[in-house]
Amino acid sequence: MQRLKGHVAQSALNIIVLIKHVPDAQFDRRLAEDSHRMDRSESILSELDEYALEAALALSEQHGGKNSENTVTAVTVGPPAAVAAVKKALQIGATAGVHLSDEALAGSDAAATSAAIAVLIQHLGTQTPVDLVLTGMASTDGETSLVPAQLAARLGLAQLTQVSALSLSEDGATLMARRDGDTETLELQASLPAVVSVTDQINEPRYPNFKGILAAKKKKVTTLTLADLGLDPALVGASGSWTEVLDAAPRPARAAGTIVSDTGDAGIQLVDFLAAQKLL
Amino acid sequence: MATILLFLDRTGTAAGSPLSKVSEELLTLAHTAGEPVVALAGPSDDSLLEQLGRHGVSRVLVSEQPELNDYLLAPKADFLAHMVISTGACAVLLENSADGKDLAGRLGIALSAGVITDVVGLDSELVAEKSVLAGEYNVRARVTTATAILTVKANIVDVVAAETPVTAAVETVEVPFDAASQQVRIVQRSPRAVSGRPALEDARVVVAGGRGLDGDFGPVEQLADALGAAVGASRAATDAGWIDHAFQVGQTGKTVSPQLYISVGISGAIQQKAGMQTSKVIVAINNDEDSPVFEIADFGIVGDLFEVLPQATAEILRRRA
Ligand SMILES: Cc1cc2nc3c(=O)[nH]c(=O)nc-3n(C[C@H](O)[C@H](O)[C@H](O)COP(=O)(O)OP(=O)(O)OC[C@H]3O[C@@H](n4cnc5c(N)ncnc54)[C@H](O)[C@@H]3O)c2cc1C
Ligand SMILES: Nc1ncnc2c1ncn2[C@@H]1O[C@H](COP(=O)(O)O)[C@@H](O)[C@H]1O
Numbered sequence: 001m002q003r004l005k006g007h008v009a010q011s012a013l014n015i016i017v018l019i020k021h022v023p024d025a026q027f028d029r030r031l032a033e034d035s036h037r038m039d040r041s042e043s044i045l046s047e048l049d050e051y052a053l054e055a056a057l058a059l060s061e062q063h064g065g066k067n068s069e070n071t072v073t074a075v076t077v078g079p080p081a082a083v084a085a086v087k088k089a090l091q092i093g094a095t096a097g098v099h100l101s102d103e104a105l106a107g108s109d110a111a112a113t114s115a116a117i118a119v120l121i122q123h124l125g126t127q128t129p130v131d132l133v134l135t136g137m138a139s140t141d142g143e144t145s146l147v148p149a150q151l152a153a154r155l156g157l158a159q160l161t162q163v164s165a166l167s168l169s170e171d172g173a174t175l176m177a178r179r180d181g182d183t184e185t186l187e188l189q190a191s192l193p194a195v196v197s198v199t200d201q202i203n204e205p206r207y208p209n210f211k212g213i214l215a216a217k218k219k220k221v222t223t224l225t226l227a228d229l230g231l232d233p234a235l236v237g238a239s240g241s242w243t244e245v246l247d248a249a250p251r252p253a254r255a256a257g258t259i260v261s262d263t264g265d266a267g268i269q270l271v272d273f274l275a276a277q278k279l280l
Numbered sequence: 281m282a283t284i285l286l287f288l289d290r291t292g293t294a295a296g297s298p299l300s301k302v303s304e305e306l307l308t309l310a311h312t313a314g315e316p317v318v319a320l321a322g323p324s325d326d327s328l329l330e331q332l333g334r335h336g337v338s339r340v341l342v343s344e345q346p347e348l349n350d351y352l353l354a355p356k357a358d359f360l361a362h363m364v365i366s367t368g369a370c371a372v373l374l375e376n377s378a379d380g381k382d383l384a385g386r387l388g389i390a391l392s393a394g395v396i397t398d399v400v401g402l403d404s405e406l407v408a409e410k411s412v413l414a415g416e417y418n419v420r421a422r423v424t425t426a427t428a429i430l431t432v433k434a435n436i437v438d439v440v441a442a443e444t445p446v447t448a449a450v451e452t453v454e455v456p457f458d459a460a461s462q463q464v465r466i467v468q469r470s471p472r473a474v475s476g477r478p479a480l481e482d483a484r485v486v487v488a489g490g491r492g493l494d495g496d497f498g499p500v501e502q503l504a505d506a507l508g509a510a511v512g513a514s515r516a517a518t519d520a521g522w523i524d525h526a527f528q529v530g531q532t533g534k535t536v537s538p539q540l541y542i543s544v545g546i547s548g549a550i551q552q553k554a555g556m557q558t559s560k561v562i563v564a565i566n567n568d569e570d571s572p573v574f575e576i577a578d579f580g581i582v583g584d585l586f587e588v589l590p591q592a593t594a595e596i597l598r599r600r601a
Pocket of ligand 1: 047048200489490491492493513514515516517528529530531532533534544545546547548549550551552555565566567568571583584585586
């Protein structure tokens with residue numbers, strides 16, 4: 001597969017952060033009865049993508065800092081309202097934003113989403129070389145964790161997923177990361193460019209401050225359509241997806257349980273309950 | 281019968297170790313739905329083959345190529361892609377772990393095949409059930425391509441052997457790895473501490489503690505040991521450093537669905553519920569009667585955990601004596 005760029009030790013670091021605009025989990029989240037698509041009216045920047053943005057800003061600050069030519073571009077694929085997530089990322093500190101929006105994208109599964117993002121990143125790479133693509137560990141709506149792996153596979157880039165620590169060598173050529181598995185912790189190394197997904201263990205995301213909110217107003221958001229990328233609409237959306245949802249139903253409510261207040265013997269009552277349920 | 285390919289990663293496993301419970305569950309699904317074939321990364325041994333034979337596996341394709349160990353995941357996906365092509369499998373079953381999902385994603389691109397994650401049920405037409413939006417919806421979905429790649433959650437089937445045991449024959453294979461799959465080198469491995477208690481994902485009973493424990497997991501551990509249970513935690517407890525992150529239950533931790541989940545000093549935020557609300561029986565102990573956890577509890581106790589837990593533990597031990 002085509003490389004985004006051959007690696008040359010170069011001064012500026014160009015990072016893309018993938019962010020998704022997702023329904024806020026603090027509210028009831030719903031799927032439409034007919035299309036099974038998500039109601040996206042109360043949406044926010046996916047909390048898990050804030051860790052990726054923070055990781056990008058931290059790397060940029062460690063390698064050149066504020067006065068460097070480094071770029072951190074927040075990129076989203078989603079309906080018109082998704083631009084709100086890009087604006088939030090600009091307030092937090094991203095230097096520019098890109099929003100790919102097209103009706104043909106609706107109903108994309110992970111494979112179709114990764115196809116669109118891959119073409120979008122190649123397109124951006126022709127303007128500015130891309131060193132690193134950072135993503136969250138999962139979108140808080142789709143929650144498949146497939147997009148980062150599929151994107152890396154499509155672009156032929158190094159794939160470092162679910163990492164809980166990330167750093168770049170002094171010369172900017174080698175990425176070092178830690179991945180906590182169930183039985184062992186791995187220390188990983190790869191050359192740039194790479195796709196990296198980060199867990200919520202990696203850092204403490206910063207909040208937008210007043211200065212950041214003002215500065216964001218002057219930052220550029222580029223809106224693109226599939227036509228701008230020369231991407232065939234049949235390759236995305238429902239037609240470009242390799243899975244389909246047949247039906248969706250709200251989970252049956254759990255039957256109301258027994259709630260008791262402890263008056264001194266609740267521990268015994270608990271054991272009685274477990275015994276009655278044959279759980280001892 | 282349709283071939284179903286199952287991936288067993290034994291690259292870090294000592295020879296002679298029994299199959300994990302999750303692997304046995306996948307094998308059960310595979311031999312119920314079709315003809316199971318195993319793609320094995322890492323060494324094979326007689327006891328493993330004997331176990332596989334009991335699950336109706338007559339064909340085991342083994343690779344012990346060093347790339348499988350030297351690089352992160354991608355060579356394993358290459359291996360699997362070659363095994364799907366050579367066996368003509370119509371479905372691949374993988375664990376629903378971080379590794380399983382990453383493999384599934386890459387394999388999907390290599391084979392132009394659809395992937396469904398978080399599967400909790402599977403019928404003979406390979407229609408998958410999964411729960412989405414933190415367990416708020418149940419969805420039935422299917423793959424529309426020739427090969428289906430499915431990552432399957434733990435604890436969704438009872439392990440049963442195949443009707444007729446077979447002899448598993450081993451074929452050693454060598455596959456070519458893509459250059460792009462050899463970019464992320466594993467430079468160091470360190471084993472994570474093991475607790476001696478049952479693994480969180482497999483356990484029949486989980487006792488989980490939250491911020492209410494105020495730094496002291498003792499009462500939770502003692503109740504867990506009396507019940508032979510695994511210990512779990514909320515993110516508030518893992519973030520505070522009271523217990524390792526590996527024990528976190530929830531959206532960014534483990535998803536569990538045991539027979540019994542005892543939630544102790546946990547408020548029941550949506551991200552915590554995402555990891556436990558499919559448990560069969562939920563018990564909650566919390567001193568705030570308005571805690572959302574009581575909305576999903578089958579049995580709730582409004583009370584001080586430091587009183588209730590030691591009393592319950594002592595009572596269990598007394599009845600056992
Ligand atoms: C992106 C994201 C991902 C997240 N992922 C997860 C996740 O995977 N897992 C997870 O758990 N959380 C997760 N969270 C955090 C989640 O939102 C909650 O903040 C967290 O679950 C709260 O933990 P807690 O219930 O232990 O603490 P609290 O909400 O502070 O609740 C403590 C409870 O203990 C009770 N209590 C206190 N003292 C006692 C006592 N003596 N006896 C009895 N009860 C007592 C209190 O009444 C209270 O209800 C995530 C959050 C975000 C934003
Ligand atoms: N539509 C999208 N636009 C931008 N980034 C996305 C999109 N979908 C997924 N991602 C990225 O991929 C990560 C994993 O998402 P998922 O595979 O849906 O769980 C997210 O945390 C995002 O960083």
